Structure formats: structure tokens, C-alpha cells
Amino acid sequence: MSIVVADSRFESLVDDALDSVPDALFDAMDNVVVLIADRHPEEPGLLGLYEGVALTERDTTYSGFLPDTITIYRGALCDFCSTEEQLVHEVAVTVIHEIAHHFGIEEHTLHALGWG
Numbered sequence: 001m002s003i004v005v006a007d008s009r010f011e012s013l014v015d016d017a018l019d020s021v022p023d024a025l026f027d028a029m030d031n032v033v034v035l036i037a038d039r040h041p042e043e044p045g046l047l048g049l050y051e052g053v054a055l056t057e058r059d060t061t062y063s064g065f066l067p068d069t070i071t072i073y074r075g076a077l078c079d080f081c082s083t084e085e086q087l088v089h090e091v092a093v094t095v096i097h098e099i100a101h102h103f104g105i106e107e108h109t110l111h112a113l114g115w116g
Contacts, residue, residue, distance in 0.1 A: 001082040010074050011036060013088055017095035025099070030055060032068040032102050034095070038075040047080065048072050048094040056104030070098040 005013075014036060018026070032052065040046040052068020072094055081087040097115050110116045 002079045003081050003084060003087055005078065005084065005087065007074070010078075010091075013091040014072050014095060016088075017092040020092060021096070021099060025103075028055070029099065029102060031065065032070060034070045034072065036072050036074055039073050040071070040076070045076055045079075046073055047076050047090065048098045050098045050101035052102065054102060054104035068102060070095070070102065072098070 014034065018034065040049060049071045050068065051071070053062060053065060072091065077087060077090055077094065081090055093115060097110055100110055100115060107116070
């Protein structure tokens with residue numbers, strides 16, 4: 001089970017997923033960048049990763065930090081999916097899942113809500 005898509009198509013899928021985020025939430029995101037990589041070097045099956053200080057953990061000492069990163073792993077997602085329809089869905093779920101971590105939502109809560 002695997003699908004092959006051009007880099008530009010995959011970037012479009014990530015852009016579409018970001019565009020689906022409600023404006024109020026998108027506007028609340030702070031100091032975060034979304035990146036695309038082929039695979040996580042230590043966990044090649046990982047679909048996405050949030051690294052940074054969640055908004056719920058920031059306080060008055062938060063300043064001068066490099067941006068948080070949300071990385072979406074193209075190779076892992078393509079391996080996980082067998083159709084483009086499935087890839088569109090999984091990219092959207094992964095993007096929303098990692099954005100939720102930026103807002104401080106825990107893994108178990110995301111799974112309970114169907115975003116795991």
C-alpha cells in the first residue's frame with residue numbers, strides 16, 4: 001500500500017489542509033512554521049511532528065525563541081496511503097493533529113476526538 005505523488009501536489013495537499021483551519025484558530029497560531037520533509041530520521045513511519053513550546057505552556061518568559069515547527073512527512077504519508085483520496089484525508093488529519101499540539105492538546109484527547 002503506497003501512493004506516489006509529485007512534490008508540488010503534496011505541497012498543495014498540505015496548503016489545502018492549512019486553508020481548512022478556521023481563521024480564528026489560524027490567527028491564534030503564534031511563532032510556528034509548517035515544513036515538509038520526506039521522513040523523520042529516527043522514526044521513518046512517523047506521519048507528522050510538532051516541536052516547540054505549546055501556546056498553553058508559554059508565559060512571560062517566552063521571548064526570543066526560534067519558531068516552533070510542524071513537520072509533515074511526505075514519504076511516510078505516501079507509504080501509509082493507497083489512493084489519493086486517502087492521502088488527502090490523512091494529510092488533513094496529520095496537519096490538524098500537529099496544529100492541535102501547538103495549542104497544547106494532548107495525544108490522548110486527539111485520539112478520543114478522532115484526530116489521532
